[in-house]
Amino acid sequence: MGRTPCCDGASLKRGPWTPEEDQKLSAYIQEHGHGSWRTLPQKAGLQRCGKSCRLRWINYLRPGIKRGKFTLHEEQTIIQLHALLGNRWAVIAMHLPRRTDNEIKNYWNTHLKKMLAKMGIDPVTHRRKVHVTLGSSSATLSHMVQWESTRLEAEARLVRESKLHQHSNPLGFGCSDRILPHEPNPFPPLSTHSSVNEVSNTTLALPHCLDMLNVWQCGGSGSGGVSASGVEAVGISDFTAPQSVEAFISSHHDIWIGEPTDEGYTNLSSDNLDEWMVFASGNGDGSFEENTNCWNYETLNNCGTLESLVF
DNA sequence: AATGATGGCAACCGCAGGCAT
DNA sequence: AATGCCTGCGGTTGCCATCAT
Numbered sequence: 426m427g428r429t430p431c432c433d434g435a436s437l438k439r440g441p442w443t444p445e446e447d448q449k450l451s452a453y454i455q456e457h458g459h460g461s462w463r464t465l466p467q468k469a470g471l472q473r474c475g476k477s478c479r480l481r482w483i484n485y486l487r488p489g490i491k492r493g494k495f496t497l498h499e500e501q502t503i504i505q506l507h508a509l510l511g512n513r514w515a516v517i518a519m520h521l522p523r524r525t526d527n528e529i530k531n532y533w534n535t536h537l538k539k540m541l542a543k544m545g546i547d548p549v550t551h552r553r554k555v556h557v558t559l560g561s562s563s564a565t566l567s568h569m570v571q572w573e574s575t576r577l578e579a580e581a582r583l584v585r586e587s588k589l590h591q592h593s594n595p596l597g598f599g600c601s602d603r604i605l606p607h608e609p610n611p612f613p614p615l616s617t618h619s620s621v622n623e624v625s626n627t628t629l630a631l632p633h634c635l636d637m638l639n640v641w642q643c644g645g646s647g648s649g650g651v652s653a654s655g656v657e658a659v660g661i662s663d664f665t666a667p668q669s670v671e672a673f674i675s676s677h678h679d680i681w682i683g684e685p686t687d688e689g690y691t692n693l694s695s696d697n698l699d700e701w702m703v704f705a706s707g708n709g710d711g712s713f714e715e716n717t718n719c720w721n722y723e724t725l726n727n728c729g730t731l732e733s734l735v736f
Numbered sequence: 737a738a739t740g741a742t743g744g745c746a747a748c749c750g751c752a753g754g755c756a757t
Numbered sequence: 758a759a760t761g762c763c764t765g766c767g768g769t770t771g772c773c774a775t776c777a778t
Contacts, residue, residue, distance in 0.1 A: 441772080512767065
């Protein structure tokens with residue numbers, strides 16, 4: 426036999442919480458801790474389901490929760506992580522101190538998703554919406570060439586930067602050799618792509634953002650990820666990030682997102698913050714240029730996740 | 737001023753994995 | 758080993774405020 430049911434559903438209050446209920450719940454948890462959510466309502470004198478109490482505490486009453494408008498940094502962090510992880514709000518919330526997954530989810534659904542759509546970026550795939558006619562092989566080819574050249578240039582630049590990192594950072598922080606030797610490398614070498622990759626994977630320690638490129642390119646079971654025919658590539662939403670990606674982000678957040686700040690994790694420099702401003706505000710007249718000056722490989726240099734946002 | 741449309745957000749619902757019985 | 762609850766998560770709904778007509 427299992428346990429007794431959590432709540433019988435009878436005589437339990439639902440709907441919005443009153444200040445009195447909030448006070449009871451807060452006072453009880455601050456004095457006793459929440460312990461078992463199942464038994465908490467009775468102990469706290471609440472006519473609520475334990476699940477409802479938990480939700481209220483986590484999303485509203487818990488100390489340290491930051492409410493109100495999201496900052497630019499927080500918006501960027503959400504978009505970056507969503508591009509990589511999809512709708513995994515709990516994981517995303519871990520990288521936004523004092524924000525709840527529910528709040529992030531709501532903000533995404535009500536603001537960011539619409540903003541990206543308005544800019545012509547698919548909020549699901551994080552790719553610029555490209556209307557490729559199947560019969561238009563020349564257009565497809567053009568996009569492929571553009572995508573591949575952009576990708577190669579970005580990778581080459583990142584490899585150059587990794588060399589600089591090695592000189593300035595002998596301990597290897599910020600480089601993929603930080604992956605412990607006894608751990609399987611979650612980012613196996615590319616098998617079919619450019620010579621840049623071959624070189625970088627055999628003789629150089631890649632910067633992390635390039636590792637993330639590898640993750641995408643090696644994409645899960647092969648259905649997802651970025652292919653050389655990137656324009657038509659299956660979007661990130663179809664790519665199930667390997668578990669190691671989350672572990673990777675968690676253990677390398679200082680490099681990936683940056684240091685934790687009051688406004689979340691960020692590695693934005695004043696330079697790419699300007700780019701972000703361009704991204705966030707468009708051209709000021711509601712239009713957005715088709716070129717990649719907003720989300721291009723300049724931005725990619727600062728964060729690999731953005732690679733999927735353009736092209 | 738009244739009414740309908742839209743947006744924002746808190747809360748609920750249902751599922752999956754883990755765990756207690 | 759089987760059963761079924763607990764917890765956490767993502768998706769969805771419903772209420773309220775604001776805006777437009």
